[in-house]
Amino acid sequence: MAVPAERxxxxxxxxxxxxxxxxxxxxxxxxxxxxQQQLQGNLTCPNGTHHNSTGRNGTLECVEGLGMTPAQYNLLYAIYAWTNAVVVILAGFLIDKLGNHFGVFVFSLLTVLGSSLFALGSHFKGSPYLLPMMLTGRLLFGSGNGSLTIVQNRITAFWFKGKELALAFGLTLSFSRLGSVLNFFFTQQFEAKFGMQWTLWGGSLLCVLGLVSALTVSVLDKVGMKQLGLDGIIQQESKKVRIQDIQHLPLRYWLLVLTIMFFYNGVFPFVADASKFIQDKYPGYSQQAAAYIAGAVYDSSLVLSAAVGILIDYVGLRGVFAVGCATLTLPVFALLAFTFVPPLVSTIWLGITYSFAAASMWPSIPLVVPQATLGTAMGLATSVQMVGVGLSNLIVGHMLGTKSSELKIPLWRWQQMMIFMLANAVACIIASIGLNVVDKKQDETLNRTRKGAPMGQDRDPADAAQLLEDETRTEGSVS
Structure with missing residues (x-):
């Protein structure tokens, strides 16, 4: 017997x-x-390998490489970010106009195609086609993954607004970070046993799982809205959505977007290079151990996201949490830049602040924009975020060097990178303080506590019809 959608x-x-x-x-x-070592080999060792790691006996081992420079390697992340920056604005608008069912299928399919082309490019080692193919794969992959996150957030906001919104956002983040965590734990071992090509193709196969899930959630979302009698209302509201609606987004939204961008400027570029940084600065870490420590950022997020979501759903104070996250990130990069404190302390610390930031910042967007334009707002926020992350990846790549990979990147270059991360954290603090000031002058939607506002008496999804008609602001806190 089918479960009613209101359950x-x-x-x-x-x-x-x-x-x-x-x-x-x-x-x-x-x-x-x-x-990173396998991608950045400079092809100077026999058979295209590169002395870039330390074995158990303290001697250097040869690690097979594709010949990328640090700048080219960071370009793999930058082109992903730039693609997001361009595509997600249009993607968010199209999702608002054409619906979730269009978005989940098309964007899941793009992740499968992009990851497959990236894996295929690794077979062209030493060929001029290698870098263009892998960059094109990341471009397609970025077009799908960033846009897929928008429709994922839109579905979450529709079904959980006025209920367990931060918890739901925290759980989606946890599942996403579970993928990242498992990557840091198993990819290096899998590559050592089966080689880079089979490893990359295995990743593509996991994207197929996402495509199957997309088809399933599309059916559930469509059937559920039909049972609730909202499919016609949503279609009518979607017809009203125009790209010009961007100019009507409130100041709080833009300050929130800047806060998100500056925070993520310090997280994603750091994680992209953290494994090699740990090996270069701290003695005695193998490639596998360094990957585990770098992945601790996502380990912490995986463990904490759901609990943090419940906490924020209960107490509110999203703007206050945003300021706190940014401020508590400062010591992380200071420790990495100027001390030799074990790197695991910093990566776990960053993972904790990241968990609170993700659970307080992203779920705040549905609270300050109308539901009918949420996809457009999410797309634009992701775009600005990825512009910042892409530029940060490029800046970091040039700080670390544009020539062929060295045995070790000099420590002073890594220190420059950490100072750049610190600067982004300071900018995040400034933006988040501005967000709180504006929120206080208006209706304190973001910082409304459980005692300070009606906490959403666990409304039925059918009440979403009212939200779709709200053209000025959304409700306050969620329970």
């Missing part, structure tokens, strides 16, 4: 498959971070 179990079934949308794609996104 709690139905929306959590939607959430389950919605979470699985990005599991495989996030696994693939950070694979270059684990395989």
């Amino acid at each position: 709690v179990s139905y929306r959590f079934a939607v959430l389950l498959f919605n979470c699985l949308l990005t599991f495989g794609s996030y696994f693939c996104f950070d694979m270059p971070g684990v395989l």
